[in-house]
Amino acid sequence: MTGRDALRDFYDDYYTVLDDVRLDDWPAFFTEDCIYRVIPRENYEAGYTLSTIYAESRGMLTDRVMGVMRTQMYAPRYYRRFPGPLRIVSRDGDSVRTRHNLLVVQTLTDRQTEIVLSAVCHDVVVRADDRLLLRERIVVFDSEMIPNSLIYPA
Secondary structure (H helix, E strand, O other): OOOHHHHHHHHHHHHHHHHOOOHHHHHHHEEEEEEEEEEEHHHHHHOOOOOOEEEOOHHHHHHHHHHHHHHOOOOOEEEEEEEOOOEEEEEEOOEEEEEEEEEEEEEEOOOOOEEEEEEEEEEEEEEEOOEEEEEEEEEEEOOOOOOOOOOOOO
16 A cells, blocks of 8 residues: 555655656656546546647657657746645555646746646556556646646646
8 A cells, every 4th residue: 555655755756857857757657558638627627538738658758758858949948846735535456546736837047937837636646566656647727728838747
């Protein structure tokens, strides 16, 4: 069974990797067969699957990282993620459903910091190979409009 402290440590590591822009390390937080979606709240609540960002395997996440790091042209920026308190929704064997709020801000080197994303994360965390991994991560953002600069993972 996965305890709250282990889950917090897992999420601390997850967000540190993203905030430190170690994107090559990000897919390793997921199982091989995983779901990763960033979806507007309106679609999520209506049961629609149309997502702003969608991946259904660790390989697709790796492709996304390669696209962001090697082919995208964008102004240099820093992202910081501020997760809210972690709630354990349910447990089933070696999997744990969690939920937490997430605020993502970006700072361009020549501008004020701005909010990029206000969301709630619905995750399924599993124990595999004696470590925690995400089998599913659905990031539901509140606004119907998000900046084009949502290029990094949440």
